[in-house]
Amino acid sequence: MKLKKQIVQWHDSYSVGIHLVDEQHKELINLTNKLYEASIQGWDKSKDAFMNTVHAAVDYAGYHFSTEEKIMERINYPDYLSHKKEHSDFVKEVLRQVQDFQAGQKVSANDFVLFLKNWVLTHIAVCDKKMGLYLIKLKREGALHNITMQIKQETPTGAEGVRLIIK
Numbered sequence: 769m770k771l772k773k774q775i776v777q778w779h780d781s782y783s784v785g786i787h788l789v790d791e792q793h794k795e796l797i798n799l800t801n802k803l804y805e806a807s808i809q810g811w812d813k814s815k816d817a818f819m820n821t822v823h824a825a826v827d828y829a830g831y832h833f834s835t836e837e838k839i840m841e842r843i844n845y846p847d848y849l850s851h852k853k854e855h856s857d858f859v860k861e862v863l864r865q866v867q868d869f870q871a872g873q874k875v876s877a878n879d880f881v882l883f884l885k886n887w888v889l890t891h892i893a894v895c896d897k898k899m900g901l902y903l904i905k906l907k908r909e910g911a912l913h914n915i916t917m918q919i920k921q922e923t924p925t926g927a928e929g930v931r932l933i934i935k
């Protein structure tokens with residue numbers, strides 16, 4: 769079996785202690801690797817695959833951020849607004865870079881993938897971990913015991929309800 773090239777791999781230390789969020793982070797890492805694979809094949813060869821994956825990644829990131837924001841709202845997270853701003857700043861920056869790609873500007877696909885990788889890992893390690901620790905603290909205090917939270921939202925592939933179970 770041919771080994772796929774990866775720029776980033778999931779590690780258990782990235783876990784924020786919320787299964788649903790961890791699974792979504794794994795998918796973001798998977799999409800980052802797909803972009804990496806396309807970027808190293810040369811722009812002419814992989815432009816279409818790269819752009820398709822960029823659009824899939826933008827959709828998935830929006831879906832994932834919305835999950836986290838619903839969790840933060842649900843637990844009255846004190847840093848909700850600053851965390852949400854990190855998400856929207858990231859989306860703006862990605863869309864700006866996508867526009868550059870579409871306008872045919874000479875932008876490096878490799879730089880874009882590196883930006884993505886660094887942002888995702890730093891955001892998980894700092895902001896998302898902080899959110900996870902807050903949720904764990906609430907659970908320890910008994911404030912969130914045995915709560916099943918229904919998050920209704922659209923997935924990139926269609927309507928779907930997402931369940932967050934806090935035990």
Ligand SMILES: [Fe+2]
Nearest residue numbers: 836891895896
């Ligand atoms: Fe986040």
